[in-house]
Amino acid sequence: MATAPRDHHLVPDHLLVVDDEPTVRELLRTALRYAGFEVDAAATGREALELAARRIPDLVLLDVMLPDLDGFEVIRRLRAQPRSARRGAGGDVPVLFVTARDDRRDRLTGLQLGGDDYITKPFDLEELIARIHAVLRRTRADHPDRLAVADLELDPEGHHVTRAGATVRLSPTEFRLLHFLMTNAGRTMSKGQILDSVWDYDFGGDTGIVDTYISYLRRKVDRCGPKLIHTVRGVGYVVRGPRP
Known part of the structure; x- marks a missing residue:
């Protein structure tokens, strides 16, 4: 083929x-x-x-x-x-x-x-x-910018997130973090890459803020249903759908 x-x-x-x-x-x-x-x-x-x-x-x-x-x-x-x-x-x-x-x-x-x-x-x-x-x-064609991973959906224009059709309420920073991870779905992003892309100011190389906000996101996004936000030890984080 x-x-x-x-x-x-x-x-x-x-x-x-x-x-x-x-x-x-x-x-x-x-x-x-x-x-x-x-x-x-x-x-x-x-x-x-x-x-x-x-x-x-x-x-x-x-x-x-x-x-x-x-x-x-x-x-x-x-x-x-x-x-x-x-x-x-x-x-x-x-x-x-x-x-x-x-x-x-x-x-x-x-x-x-x-x-x-x-x-x-x-x-x-x-x-x-x-x-x-x-x-x-x-x-x-009607929604070219919407992002979806499994049953998780993000609408950048409407600033709206759903999981299995139910609204997920996020803070502005949580939304930016999820948007960045879903834009790069399937790719492991380092904490440094996340820090540079999601936060507009310098944390002096301290990536602890990334871990904190990942935990916030997990409580809201992975609260019900298969886990979509994964840790890649020693590297960073990735959003991906459940393995077949």
Whole structure:
């Protein structure tokens, strides 16, 4: 496959593959991980809804023919869920149908229910990956500056932070610190780098203030849900999503 892996310093987009065929699920999981995505997979509609509620995906690849709820019912239920500050726990998370149902009426139904694209099997993997990137670009166009790591979201313009859709109230310094770490998500930042970027005045090389504010942030950001702010001993701190 021509698509090369992404730079692993970047936070990968999280995709949810929903297909009841084990060979298709494994093919997509392998190919999409190679292309730099983080991938979860579900074999049924109910399992897909449970996974999407537990962790908001950046995009769902959804088959129509599933053993319990069909894909059309899955997207109806996703679209009925409350929206978060970015894309709801499903409310307007992008959905790309990947299905053997190639009838024109099925395509129209999928798009009318809120699907962002519709591709039929058998598909070309490179085209599918290109379409995924196109959908992600389109759906992010309204909020190009928002930052997200797992279910943690930061809006620099609105000065607003949420975790799993719930508002996280931060002081101005805590907000600047989190913004810096999320801008560099996946990269370990030294205490010196953090001090230089977040604080505008000289602490004489004393990085203790960084440790203090990291502890403040952890109490608010990592209070519920998987830990996102990590210590790299002898180096500094990093914000990253849970390991698969």
